[in-house]
Amino acid sequence: MKSDTTASDLSALRRRLSDHLRVVPDFPSAGILFQDLCGVLAVPSLVHDIAEAMVAGFRHEFDRVVAVEARGFVLGTAVAQIAGRPLVLARKKGKLPGPVHSVEYGLEYGTAVLEMQQEALRAGERALVVDDVLATGGTLEATAELIRHDGADVTGHAVVLDIGALEGVRRLAPDRVLSILTV
Ligand SMILES: O=P(O)(O)OC[C@H]1O[C@H](OP(=O)(O)OP(=O)(O)O)[C@H](O)[C@@H]1O
Numbered sequence: 001m002k003s004d005t006t007a008s009d010l011s012a013l014r015r016r017l018s019d020h021l022r023v024v025p026d027f028p029s030a031g032i033l034f035q036d037l038c039g040v041l042a043v044p045s046l047v048h049d050i051a052e053a054m055v056a057g058f059r060h061e062f063d064r065v066v067a068v069e070a071r072g073f074v075l076g077t078a079v080a081q082i083a084g085r086p087l088v089l090a091r092k093k094g095k096l097p098g099p100v101h102s103v104e105y106g107l108e109y110g111t112a113v114l115e116m117q118q119e120a121l122r123a124g125e126r127a128l129v130v131d132d133v134l135a136t137g138g139t140l141e142a143t144a145e146l147i148r149h150d151g152a153d154v155t156g157h158a159v160v161l162d163i164g165a166l167e168g169v170r171r172l173a174p175d176r177v178l179s180i181l182t183v
């Protein structure tokens with residue numbers, strides 16, 4: 001297993017990522033510049049290398065991977081498999097059998113409720129949160145709240161893409177955020 005990622009690995013990865021990204025204006029609503037990662041997720045070697053860079057970025061220093069519905073499930077699964085860590089799902093309201101913790105939150109284009117099963121993490125366990133896109137940070141902030149509810153710790157947040165202008169990194173501080181690409 002690869003344990004480090006060099007700067008030249010990362011810039012090559014960023015180029016491959018950019019080649020497979022598509023930006024869609026006014027989706028899902030007027031004024032939103034949607035970063036469509038479907039082309040990225042379609043390339044197995046790219047998903048693998050992104051996940052490997054995330055694991056290396058956090059030096060395997062986490063006990064579980066928390067993946068955020070829905071696009072985060074794809075990356076989170078890859079990260080959990082490469083790291084050899086159990087996967088925990090943070091799902092939209094009503095999808096997980098209880099008992100669950102719930103948090104309502106706002107994201108760039110709406111509001112939603114995220115849930116996690118109460119027994120999914122134990123106090124003191126370190127969780128790495130994985131998602132595709134960081135926009136306003138509402139989704140990852142809610143996920144961190146779910147993780148901390150029963151005393152587990154957030155190692156950090158790993159995302160493929162950070163929409164820098166929306167200042168999600170600032171909102172999540174002091175949590176560490178690793179993004180493969182910032183646009
Ligand atoms: O930083 P924020 O402003 O919170 O936005 C980021 C979130 O928005 C998207 O999820 P969405 O809820 O659209 O769900 P999906 O993955 O199910 O499409 C994306 O996958 C992130 O989870």
Ligand SMILES: Nc1ncnc2[nH]cnc12
Binds near residue numbers: 034035133
């Ligand atoms: N602009 C955007 N593109 C893709 N996913 C998003 N999630 C929140 N905002 C987004």
